[in-house]
Amino acid sequence: MSVMDKLKQMLKGHESQAGQGVDKAGDYVDKRTQGTYSGQVDTAQEKMKDQLGRDPNQPPGT
Numbered sequence: 001m002s003v004m005d006k007l008k009q010m011l012k013g014h015e016s017q018a019g020q021g022v023d024k025a026g027d028y029v030d031k032r033t034q035g036t037y038s039g040q041v042d043t044a045q046e047k048m049k050d051q052l053g054r055d056p057n058q059p060p061g062t
Contacts, residue, residue, distance in 0.1 A: 004051065007052065008051075008052060008053060011052055011053065012053070015052070015053045018049075018052045018053070019049050019052075022045050022048045022049055022052070023045065025045075026041045026042070026044070026045040029041050
């Protein structure tokens with residue numbers, strides 16, 4: 001079992017908290033890089049949310 005599979009198992013049912021953590025991490029990176037890589041950070045955030053599972057109540061792209 002891969003590390004990503006283990007993470008998905010642990011986060012099952014807590015998609016909204018995982019999404020908030022991804023958002024917070026992306027905001028931190030944006031702050032530290034003064035927004036230089038904000039496009040890349042946003043793309044990475046979306047891919048991470050897709051990998052970890054989206055909150056069923058949250059539409060994609062938010």
